[in-house]
Amino acid sequence: MTEKSEEKMTQKYDGGELLIEAFDDLGVDVIFSSPGSEWAPAWEALARRQAEGVPTPRYLDLMHETVAVGMATGYGLVTRRVQAVLLHAAPGLLQGSMAVHGALLAGVGMVVTSSESLTYGDGPGQDPGGQWYRNLSIVGGTHHVAQPWTKWSQQVGSVSTLYTTVKRAGELADRQPSGPVYLNTPLEILLEDAERPVRPKKVVPRGRRVSVPEDVDAVARILAGAANPVIITETAGREKGGFEALTALAEEVGIAVVEPASAVAANIAKTSPAYIGNDVDAIIDAADVIVLVNCRAPFYPPSKRPATATMVVIDEIPQRPHIVYQVLNADHYLEGALPETLAALRAATLEQADPDLIARRREANRAAHDAFQSQTDAIEAKALAVADGIDPIALSVKLRDIVRAEQATVVDETITHGRLVQRHIGWERPDAFFYVQGGLGQGMAVALGVKLAVQDGFVLFTVGDGAFLYNPIVQSLLASKDFDLPVLIVVYNNKKYLSMKMNHLRFYPQGSAVQTQNHLGVDLSSQPELSAFAAPFDMYAAEVDDPTQLDRVLAEAVAAVKAGTTAVVNVAVTR
Numbered sequence: 001m002t003e004k005s006e007e008k009m010t011q012k013y014d015g016g017e018l019l020i021e022a023f024d025d026l027g028v029d030v031i032f033s034s035p036g037s038e039w040a041p042a043w044e045a046l047a048r049r050q051a052e053g054v055p056t057p058r059y060l061d062l063m064h065e066t067v068a069v070g071m072a073t074g075y076g077l078v079t080r081r082v083q084a085v086l087l088h089a090a091p092g093l094l095q096g097s098m099a100v101h102g103a104l105l106a107g108v109g110m111v112v113t114s115s116e117s118l119t120y121g122d123g124p125g126q127d128p129g130g131q132w133y134r135n136l137s138i139v140g141g142t143h144h145v146a147q148p149w150t151k152w153s154q155q156v157g158s159v160s161t162l163y164t165t166v167k168r169a170g171e172l173a174d175r176q177p178s179g180p181v182y183l184n185t186p187l188e189i190l191l192e193d194a195e196r197p198v199r200p201k202k203v204v205p206r207g208r209r210v211s212v213p214e215d216v217d218a219v220a221r222i223l224a225g226a227a228n229p230v231i232i233t234e235t236a237g238r239e240k241g242g243f244e245a246l247t248a249l250a251e252e253v254g255i256a257v258v259e260p261a262s263a264v265a266a267n268i269a270k271t272s273p274a275y276i277g278n279d280v281d282a283i284i285d286a287a288d289v290i291v292l293v294n295c296r297a298p299f300y301p302p303s304k305r306p307a308t309a310t311m312v313v314i315d316e317i318p319q320r321p322h323i324v325y326q327v328l329n330a331d332h333y334l335e336g337a338l339p340e341t342l343a344a345l346r347a348a349t350l351e352q353a354d355p356d357l358i359a360r361r362r363e364a365n366r367a368a369h370d371a372f373q374s375q376t377d378a379i380e381a382k383a384l385a386v387a388d389g390i391d392p393i394a395l396s397v398k399l400r401d402i403v404r405a406e407q408a409t410v411v412d413e414t415i416t417h418g419r420l421v422q423r424h425i426g427w428e429r430p431d432a433f434f435y436v437q438g439g440l441g442q443g444m445a446v447a448l449g450v451k452l453a454v455q456d457g458f459v460l461f462t463v464g465d466g467a468f469l470y471n472p473i474v475q476s477l478l479a480s481k482d483f484d485l486p487v488l489i490v491v492y493n494n495k496k497y498l499s500m501k502m503n504h505l506r507f508y509p510q511g512s513a514v515q516t517q518n519h520l521g522v523d524l525s526s527q528p529e530l531s532a533f534a535a536p537f538d539m540y541a542a543e544v545d546d547p548t549q550l551d552r553v554l555a556e557a558v559a560a561v562k563a564g565t566t567a568v569v570n571v572a573v574t575r
Helices: 003-009 015-025 037-051 065-079 089-095 097-106 130-136 142-149 159-174 187-191 213-225 242-253 338-352 355-384 392-406 418-425 443-454 465-470 473-482 498-507 512-516 530-537 547-563
Strands: 030-033 058-061 083-086 110-114 152-155 180-184 229-233 256-258 289-293 310-314 332-334 409-413 433-435 459-464 488-493 540-544 567-572
Touching: 015 037, 015 159, 015 187, 030 037, 030 065, 037 187, 065 083, 065 089, 065 097, 065 110, 065 443, 065 473, 089 097, 089 110, 089 130, 089 142, 097 142, 097 180, 110 159, 142 152, 142 180, 152 159, 159 180, 213 289, 213 310, 213 332, 213 338, 229 242, 242 256, 242 338, 242 355, 256 355, 310 338, 355 392, 355 418, 392 418, 392 459, 392 488, 392 547, 409 418, 409 443, 443 459, 443 473, 459 465, 465 488, 465 530, 473 530, 488 530, 488 547, 530 540, 530 567, 540 547, 547 567
Parallel strands: 030 058, 030 083, 083 110, 110 180, 152 180, 229 256, 229 289, 289 310, 310 332, 409 433, 409 459, 459 488, 488 567, 540 567
Antiparallel strands: none
């Protein structure tokens, strides 16, 4: 090698190196990026580590901010690890803000970072470029922009504190309630020469908190004497071990479980004898004890209270700080880590309860479960018998067959069909279902992130036509192709924003829109053939409106996904 070429290969250690080293010490194994020019120091650090064979996080270049953040969300939902996302300045942060807010609602810890300039070319060191002076900066700094929709938002003040600030940000993101944090990492700090961290250290897992025995025993006494206790849960299954701990408590102690329509994760198997459906209103006045397990106030309006039931709230952080308004009406709180708390409560209740009472409760729950299942079977039989078009329930039943055969994970971004997806596709195991949180248009990316995490596992993404059109479709399909992430995308297409119409009718049931049949904000009949978006990427594409062809199309789509390509199936549904 010549002296000149050796000079070109000379490496310097700077802020970019510190950033990547901090991510590595946080346990980050994938960096999701929809980047801008500020990330040259990070790219240089990654390139050096790769050239030298140093273990380093995988780097994904993604063509839209929603795709980058959404994939990080999906990946984090499955792995339960802190994620890293690189965006561009203020514009990229604003473009990705909806997905960052979605990660906040989903409880996914991640460090999101973008840059500002500190010197605008008037300071010492390397010139950051005129784009910061002319176009990219925002008054007050990007960390102020991100503050309302992140857990914590801060600017890195010095290259001397960059490494430890990034690690602190990741640990904050991981603490309950887990969620995204934001760092404004100025370009000049990334470019500045730095010393390697003194005694670098991997971040250890967070500690687990447990409710004190006195609190557990107090709730156990209530459950031991209850005639008709009911658990309502939305996200118990998000906690590692939560699905299993909730199932054991419910089935062994004889507590019925309701998963409301607002459930966003798989919390208990739909076939469990303790599961009695999704109708909160049906149990609100009959239950004598209601236990909210990782659940926002499930009654609407939120101040609505059960007639006589004692309210127990089990949640590590019940007063979730990102929720603007919530009324829990709790009589007792258990605020320890969920699996450990549920296990302790199960043991304490079994120790105090009359076995005959538990047996009666279990038998009553099984009868209620069987009645709900019989009702579900009848609804499905009626939908499958429809010959004129494809009923959305019939489509859901067909998809359930696929989910069970392939042990698939379902990511759902439907609105008016959401209850149908939950009831008629359902789930039987932990991490088998995720509902996309926040604004519409993130689901494709979340599904791709889930696929990245489950690797050889099968992923089904269900979405309405309106929500599908909100997604960055081209950029998502490109990511699917570039990174070998095949998923089955099924569009429930009624060619309208039905949710918009339903809300209009709720407010103005006999208004001018009804009288003139002029429903604004609803019609999507001008949409293109949605599966055709797959064509430029050589993916499987099909549209179907004939129920006699549905089985064939879905079988072909499943075969395509298993062969390694995404499939987009646009299904015309009757409602």
